Amino acid sequence: MNLKQLSETLGLSQTTVSRALNGYPEVKEATRQRVLLAAEQSGYRPSTRAKGLATGQALAIGHVIPISSKHEMVNPIFGDFIAGAGETYAQNGYEMILTTVDDAQEEQIYRGLKARRAVDGVVVHGPRMDDPRIALLHDLELPFVVHGRASGATTAYDWLDVNNRSAFYRATSFLCDLGHRRIGLINGLETMDFAHRRRAGYAGALKDHNIPIDQALMTSGEMTEGNGYDGTLEMLASSAPPTAIIASSMISALGVRRAIEERGYVMGRDISVITHDDMLSYLQNGQDVPIFTATRSSVRDAGRRLAALLLRRIANPAAPEQHELLEAELMLGRSTGPAPLQAPLHISPSSPQKGPHP
Amino acid sequence: MNLKQLSETLGLSQTTVSRALNGYPEVKEATRQRVLLAAEQSGYRPSTRAKGLATGQALAIGHVIPISSKHEMVNPIFGDFIAGAGETYAQNGYEMILTTVDDAQEEQIYRGLKARRAVDGVVVHGPRMDDPRIALLHDLELPFVVHGRASGATTAYDWLDVNNRSAFYRATSFLCDLGHRRIGLINGLETMDFAHRRRAGYAGALKDHNIPIDQALMTSGEMTEGNGYDGTLEMLASSAPPTAIIASSMISALGVRRAIEERGYVMGRDISVITHDDMLSYLQNGQDVPIFTATRSSVRDAGRRLAALLLRRIANPAAPEQHELLEAELMLGRSTGPAPLQAPLHISPSSPQKGPHP
DNA sequence: ATCAAAATTCAAAGCGCTTTGGAATACCGT
DNA sequence: ACGGTATTCCAAAGCGCTTTGAATTTTGAT
Numbered sequence: 099m100n101l102k103q104l105s106e107t108l109g110l111s112q113t114t115v116s117r118a119l120n121g122y123p124e125v126k127e128a129t130r131q132r133v134l135l136a137a138e139q140s141g142y143r144p145s146t147r148a149k150g151l152a153t154g155q156a157l158a159i160g161h162v163i164p165i166s167s168k169h170e171m172v173n174p175i176f177g178d179f180i181a182g183a184g185e186t187y188a189q190n191g192y193e194m195i196l197t198t199v200d201d202a203q204e205e206q207i208y209r210g211l212k213a214r215r216a217v218d219g220v221v222v223h224g225p226r227m228d229d230p231r232i233a234l235l236h237d238l239e240l241p242f243v244v245h246g247r248a249s250g251a252t253t254a255y256d257w258l259d260v261n262n263r264s265a266f267y268r269a270t271s272f273l274c275d276l277g278h279r280r281i282g283l284i285n286g287l288e289t290m291d292f293a294h295r296r297r298a299g300y301a302g303a304l305k306d307h308n309i310p311i312d313q314a315l316m317t318s319g320e321m322t323e324g325n326g327y328d329g330t331l332e333m334l335a336s337s338a339p340p341t342a343i344i345a346s347s348m349i350s351a352l353g354v355r356r357a358i359e360e361r362g363y364v365m366g367r368d369i370s371v372i373t374h375d376d377m378l379s380y381l382q383n384g385q386d387v388p389i390f391t392a393t394r395s396s397v398r399d400a401g402r403r404l405a406a407l408l409l410r411r412i413a414n415p416a417a418p419e420q421h422e423l424l425e426a427e428l429m430l431g432r433s434t435g436p437a438p439l440q441a442p443l444h445i446s447p448s449s450p451q452k453g454p455h456p
Numbered sequence: 457m458n459l460k461q462l463s464e465t466l467g468l469s470q471t472t473v474s475r476a477l478n479g480y481p482e483v484k485e486a487t488r489q490r491v492l493l494a495a496e497q498s499g500y501r502p503s504t505r506a507k508g509l510a511t512g513q514a515l516a517i518g519h520v521i522p523i524s525s526k527h528e529m530v531n532p533i534f535g536d537f538i539a540g541a542g543e544t545y546a547q548n549g550y551e552m553i554l555t556t557v558d559d560a561q562e563e564q565i566y567r568g569l570k571a572r573r574a575v576d577g578v579v580v581h582g583p584r585m586d587d588p589r590i591a592l593l594h595d596l597e598l599p600f601v602v603h604g605r606a607s608g609a610t611t612a613y614d615w616l617d618v619n620n621r622s623a624f625y626r627a628t629s630f631l632c633d634l635g636h637r638r639i640g641l642i643n644g645l646e647t648m649d650f651a652h653r654r655r656a657g658y659a660g661a662l663k664d665h666n667i668p669i670d671q672a673l674m675t676s677g678e679m680t681e682g683n684g685y686d687g688t689l690e691m692l693a694s695s696a697p698p699t700a701i702i703a704s705s706m707i708s709a710l711g712v713r714r715a716i717e718e719r720g721y722v723m724g725r726d727i728s729v730i731t732h733d734d735m736l737s738y739l740q741n742g743q744d745v746p747i748f749t750a751t752r753s754s755v756r757d758a759g760r761r762l763a764a765l766l767l768r769r770i771a772n773p774a775a776p777e778q779h780e781l782l783e784a785e786l787m788l789g790r791s792t793g794p795a796p797l798q799a800p801l802h803i804s805p806s807s808p809q810k811g812p813h814p
Numbered sequence: 815a816t817c818a819a820a821a822t823t824c825a826a827a828g829c830g831c832t833t834t835g836g837a838a839t840a841c842c843g844t
Numbered sequence: 845a846c847g848g849t850a851t852t853c854c855a856a857a858g859c860g861c862t863t864t865g866a867a868t869t870t871t872g873a874t
Contacts (some may be wrong), residue, residue: 099571102714106624111482114492141567141571142571143568143571143572145572145573146505146512146514146573146574147504147505147506147508147573148509151505151509156472156505158553161554163542168614169735169737170737171738172535172536172538172539172736172737172738173535173738174532174535174736174739175739176528176535177534177535178533178588180530180554180556181521181523181530184521184555184556185556186554188556188557193553193555193574194553194554194555195516195539195551195552195553195554196519196542196553197542197546197551197556198538198539198542198543198553199546209499210501213457213499213500213501213505214501214502214503215504215505215537216504216551260605269498275533283539285731307710319739322738322739322740323710323738323739323740323741324742324743330697349739352681352710353632355714356713359717360754378530379527379528379529379530379531379708380529380530380531380678380679380680380681381532381534381680381681381707382680382681382682382683385682406779422547428488
């Protein structure tokens with residue numbers, strides 16, 4: 099069923115039917131109702147393509163998901179973020195077009211999206227330090243918003259970010275106030291902007307508590323269980339092991355916990371742990387009382403809001419830049435406690451296992 | 457830059473330019489080169505919409521992701537699956553359109569996709585028992601393929617599935633052969649078709665080893681860390697606890713491990729664990745030696761293959777149904793060992809923790 | 815040189831929608 | 845009843861591409 103057929107059925111012109119459907123005022127109310135009913139009954143829906151051609155809009159948003167070509171890794175927050183953004187799009191009649199791409203082809207993809215007029219705007223995921231995409235999209239005049247920020251960008255742009263710096267500042271301060279002086283940081287890849295900010299928050303808090311920074315207590319890498327495990331094991335093996343560890347994601351934190359327990363320590367008593375928690379739907383941090391003390395911020399909510407930001411930008415290209423800085427909550431869980439008075443006894447691990455990742 | 461402009465630049469008709477670009481034979485080779493070069497230099501790319509309108513193809517594939525309206529959960533395998541499918545689409549010039557939807561609106565979404573001619577075909581995710589989507593899509597005459605199978609479907613359809621039954625049969629048999637007689641199953645939601653098949657494999661193996669089925673050793677639910685933990689704790693607390701547990705996903709397995717260790721048992725010695733491993737990029741099962749013994753099958757690879765299946769279906773709507781049944785490998789890891797000669801001593805847990813999810 | 819066949823190019827129609835510029839009809843006060 | 849204004853509807857153009865059917869040029873054989 100297309101417009102022509104529908105209008106013939108009704109004995110009206112395509113113009114009138116189109117206007118009735120799109121809510122224009124120059125059509126009699128009775129006629130509109132008649133059209134609406136007929137459209138409903140026949141299941142008529144305008145062709146996306148034809149409509150897009152006629153209006154010049156794509157009614158679609160592009161999400162270009164970078165997949166680290168080295169580790170072939172898909173960011174685990176991705177599913178929940180998309181779910182959030184999808185809600186917003188659905189409410190506004192937009193479609194979501196997904197492209198996965200490794201870093202090398204990124205520029206091509208954005209240029210293609212623009213040249214083919216496939217989308218009205220894009221969401222930039224996982225901004226890196228001095229991310230070249232900002233300038234590129236700016237030059238292409240393709241509306242975009244960034245999930246996170248890209249330090250070093252020379253042009254203004256719309257973004258939504260968690261206040262990573264303050265979150266990690268608070269987490270670190272909280273541990274300091276509990277008496278911890280040796281605090282480890284299992285960070286994400288520091289080419290990523292957010293990891294950079296988190297470290298700044300961590301370092302800032304240590305400085306404010308007059309605690310020197312120890313390179314041996316900082317690792318960075320992809321946020322996998324394995325890296326959390328490896329990093330923790332390494333720190334624990336050092337001559338001056340930490341009494342607390344901050345992890346950058348729930349996934350790494352699971353590895354941190356595994357290493358701690360495998361070494362025979364008790365999390366929350368011998369070693370305190372704080373993690374950042376994106377509130378992924380399949381990895382909930384406890385039901386009532388959180389297992390992990392965590393800096394918490396819903397990535398799904400971020401998706402919803404960021405999508406809204408983009409739609410606003412598209413509706414009004416000349417508006418001033420929009421920014422949204424979400425503060426993470428510090429949720430108290432069972433994984434933190436006062437610093438042990440002395441270095442924890444090193445109980446021999448209950449399991450002789452000592453190996454790679456789960 | 458559009459076709460008209462490009463053709464004027466070249467002093468050729470739109471027809472010729474279009475044909476040169478699309479590889480038709482009726483254009484002189486020298487002309488084609490000239491056109492190709494000009495297109496390259498000017499960055500010309502045909503408008504997706506215009507092309508789609510003219511050809512009647514959408515050059516897009518729809519993925520409709522069900523989000524359990526109850527738990528608001530996004531399946532964690534989703535990201536990797538999409539990454540795989542995306543590779544195939546990119547190679548073939550297709551776009552991926554993503555829609556997230558809760559069960560109630562599913563039908564509407566598919567009808568909309570069809571009526572608006574937004575996609576050339578769709579991938580059905582997470583088929584349930586007697587899934588109504590199969591019949592619906594069949595009626596709509598919208599080409600589709602299914603990731604998994606839907607028992608009870610009355611029409612033939614294309615699918616790609618892991619042989620869940622044989623995988624869980626082998627895992628269970630393997631444990632039986634190691635002497636285990638009380639084997640727990642932490643299954644996915646049994647409204648899901650795959651969970652049903654897995655239980656059938658598990659039950660079949662027990663039967664073949666003359667081991668009665670014990671309802672107390674079977675749980676099912678969303679595959680979260682928390683459910684893995686809760687289920688395990690419950691089984692371990694029973695009067696006749698299992699000596700081995702099979703988990704339906706790495707995420708649940710992490711919960712299983714937490715419960716085991718929290719109770720003071722050693723995984724692989726006191727309690728054996730086998731999990732299904734989808735080879736998610738951020739949850740690798742060890743580097744060299746797997747942590748968990750696992751039935752392994754790459755969901756990313758499944759995405760790649762299933763997408764190819766769909767493109768073939770679209771190219772040839774009348775072809776006979778295509779099926780691909782992938783066998784999971786049984787990877788030996790550190791989490792399994794011979795059944796303890798007697799019920800494991802119940803060492804008091806090293807941690808007094810006893811609580812909800814991690 | 816000549817003419818049919820092959821190779822190359824083009825003008826125009828059409829895909830399904832929106833939107834412009836009118837045309838037709840209804841309504842108002844006088 | 846009449847001119848004028850609102851209201852309601854419509855024909856046709858246009859969005860950027862592909863494709864049909866025809867025109868033009870080249871080629872090859874005589």
